[in-house]
Structure formats: C-alpha cells, structure tokens
Amino acid sequence: MSAATEMAVLFPGMGPTRFADLGRFLVADPVARRLAESADTVLGYDLLDEFQRGEGDYSEAAQVAFLISSLALASWAERELGMSAGVCTGASFGGKVAVTYAGAIDIEDAVTMTAGIARCLTEYFASAHQDIVTHSFARTPPERLADILHQLGGWAEISCYVDHDLHMVSLPERDLEWFQQRIRSAGGLPLYTMRPPMHCSVFTGLRDLVADRVFGDLSFADPRLPIIADQDGAVVADADGVRRMLLDSFVAPVRWPDTVAALRREGAVTGFVCGPDALFGRVQVTSSSLQITQVTPRLAMQPRRARERRASQPAAAQVAAR
Known part of the structure; x- marks a missing residue:
C-alpha cells in the first residue's frame, strides 16, 4: 500500500x-x-x-x-x-x-x-419552512434520542449523525425548548441551533x-x-x-x-x-x-x-x- x-x-x-x-x-x-x-x-x-x-x-x-x-x-x-x-x-x-x-x-x-x-x-x-431549525447536541446515545423523538410525536428528522452520541435534529422551532429540556433530562448537552436548517427530506x-x-x-x-x-x-x-x-x-x-x-x-x-x-x-x-x-x-x-x-x-x- x-x-x-x-x-x-x-x-x-x-x-x-x-x-x-x-x-x-x-x-x-x-x-x-x-x-x-x-x-x-x-x-x-x-x-x-x-x-x-x-x-x-x-x-x-x-x-x-x-x-x-x-x-x-x-x-x-x-x-x-x-x-x-x-x-x-x-x-x-x-x-x-x-x-x-x-x-x-x-x-x-x-x-x-x-x-x-x-x-x-x-x-x-x-418563504419556505421558516419554522424549522437544526439543533445539535451531545451526550445522547441513539436509544435515548429515539425515545425523545417518539415523545415529541410531531415531525422531526435527524439531519446529521456526527458520532455515536452526537447528532443534529431538524424540528419546528416551537418544539425546540421542549426538545432541549428532554435532552438535558436524559443527560445530554444542547449545543447550537442553526438557521437556515439543512439536510432534510x-x-x-x-x-x-x-x-x-x-x-x-x-x-x-x-x-x-x-x-x-x-x-x-x-x-x-x-x-x-x-x-x-x-x-x-x-x-x-x-x-x-x-x-x-x-x-x-x-x-x-x-x-x-x-x-x-x-x-x-x-x-x-x-x-x-x-x-x-x-x-x-x-x-x-x-x-x-x-x-x-x-x-x-x-x-x-x-x-x-x-
């Protein structure tokens, strides 16, 4: 090689x-x-x-x-x-x-x-999707994240799988505070909110x-x-x-x-x-x-x-x- x-x-x-x-x-x-x-x-x-x-x-x-x-x-x-x-x-x-x-x-x-x-x-x-943001957070394993997204109930997508416990999720801004609170409750660390959002279907x-x-x-x-x-x-x-x-x-x-x-x-x-x-x-x-x-x-x-x-x-x- x-x-x-x-x-x-x-x-x-x-x-x-x-x-x-x-x-x-x-x-x-x-x-x-x-x-x-x-x-x-x-x-x-x-x-x-x-x-x-x-x-x-x-x-x-x-x-x-x-x-x-x-x-x-x-x-x-x-x-x-x-x-x-x-x-x-x-x-x-x-x-x-x-x-x-x-x-x-x-x-x-x-x-x-x-x-x-x-x-x-x-x-x-x-003019489009003005309500969506992309939020990054750490110290949240996939199984914890899956549970939080299930609790959210509404639309959200994982926009970036960065590491085994570090992700970015796109979701409506109205749900952001609730989402951050759940991340903290699960031992995670909210990091940064990106506007405009990216990487969504x-x-x-x-x-x-x-x-x-x-x-x-x-x-x-x-x-x-x-x-x-x-x-x-x-x-x-x-x-x-x-x-x-x-x-x-x-x-x-x-x-x-x-x-x-x-x-x-x-x-x-x-x-x-x-x-x-x-x-x-x-x-x-x-x-x-x-x-x-x-x-x-x-x-x-x-x-x-x-x-x-x-x-x-x-x-x-x-x-x-x-």
Whole structure:
C-alpha cells in the first residue's frame, strides 16, 4: 500500500465563520491570495472586503471564504507537511471543497456554485419552512434520542449523525425548548441551533431550485481521486456521482461514522482535516479511526521553527499548550 493510499484529506463542515477567524491567513498565504483574486473576478466584488463587512455567520462571502481557505490549507499541507492524499471527503459544506480539491470542478465554477447555492438558500428559506431549525447536541446515545423523538410525536428528522452520541435534529422551532429540556433530562448537552436548517427530506424544493438555478450551467468532470459521500459512505468516482452527491446533500442526512468507516475501507490510516474545524475532525469516531492532523489557519501561520518545536514535544505537553 502506498503512502498516498494511506492518507486522506477531510474537509470539515462550515460553522459560524467570521473575518477574524480567516482574514490573516487569506491575506498572508500566497495560494489563498490567488484563490481570492479568482473569486473576485467571478463574484464581481472584492471578496475580502465583503467578508469583513458582511453580516451573519453564513453570508455568501463567508461561504466563499471558507471554501478557498480550506483549499488553500490543503495546498499548504501538501507543501509543508508532505500530504499526498489518495482519497478525500467533506462533511456537509465540506463536500463542495472536496469535489473542487478532487478536480471534479475548477475553482471558478466552485466559486460560482458556492455563491449560487448561498443565494438559493436565502431565497428558499425566505418563504419556505421558516419554522424549522437544526439543533445539535451531545451526550445522547441513539436509544435515548429515539425515545425523545417518539415523545415529541410531531415531525422531526435527524439531519446529521456526527458520532455515536452526537447528532443534529431538524424540528419546528416551537418544539425546540421542549426538545432541549428532554435532552438535558436524559443527560445530554444542547449545543447550537442553526438557521437556515439543512439536510432534510422535506427540502426537495431547495434541491430542485439549486439543480435548476445553479447546476444547470455547471460541468463536472470525473474526480482525480475517490470522494467518499458523507450521506452513506459510498465511493464517488465519476461526474454523475459528484453532481448527485452534491444535490442529495440538501435532502439526505450526513452520516459521518459511515463516512469515516469508508475511509478506512479505502486504506486510509492518517487524516488531514483541512479547514476551520470544531467538530467533525475532533469527535471520537474520527480520532479513534485515523491519525488526525488538524490543518488550521492558526497552524499555517506559525513560523516553521515553532511548528517543528511543538511537533517534537510529548503528546501531553502539546495538549497543555493548546
């Protein structure tokens, strides 16, 4: 088995993203600057200026900035850490990054796609499903969650299986307080409520809008390395599969444990999580399955000597230094 086969690159889902988190890296890193310049041409405005001025954690500019920063961090990992991945995947938003990294779409079309989807999200949820939110929570095993959903009685869907006891559920906002109370009563920990919601079977209208408004003018190629779909762990190896995976992400839940298991079946031993990540690369199912390196803007901005010194420390000292 080659070293490349044993390496995987994982692109995280997008959390709340602010200029303070990415701005310095986007300005200082040469690949990030080049990608930002390409984005400026496609978007017709200065991405970094709009990102800095923008309102909301998931603005159009924030989404494009997350895309290009994740790609630039993967490039940095190749240059500085010797990453040479034989397989890739992306969780939720990270799927857009994965198909771009794998060469199924060029950067200009990736920016067009990301901005177009952001606009579709705004348009769709301005009039549809305004009552639905997606809530994340931890320390809740599947059997406890199943019981709580049964007690709820009304509509709800699991939008993301993150780990054995960490999930995201979409439900009407009117039921959110009751749901959080039941999670706490079961020993769980409510975390974050996302608006707009994602990954639900009822969002077929959003899938159709994106397919018509955004994907109608895009061309996909066969990826240069296998992509693992985050909905079911399937291996995506052709252009049709790429298109289907991206569109299915609107209506199918993320199943991250299945995704990680598929990476292992493909021979991955080490994983490079490229992008700002507070979740998918850090949960137990990921860290217990792969030797993980978190490739973040903070790491990339450290001087080489500081990185080498930290890498030479015992593991306990590294944890204490975080």
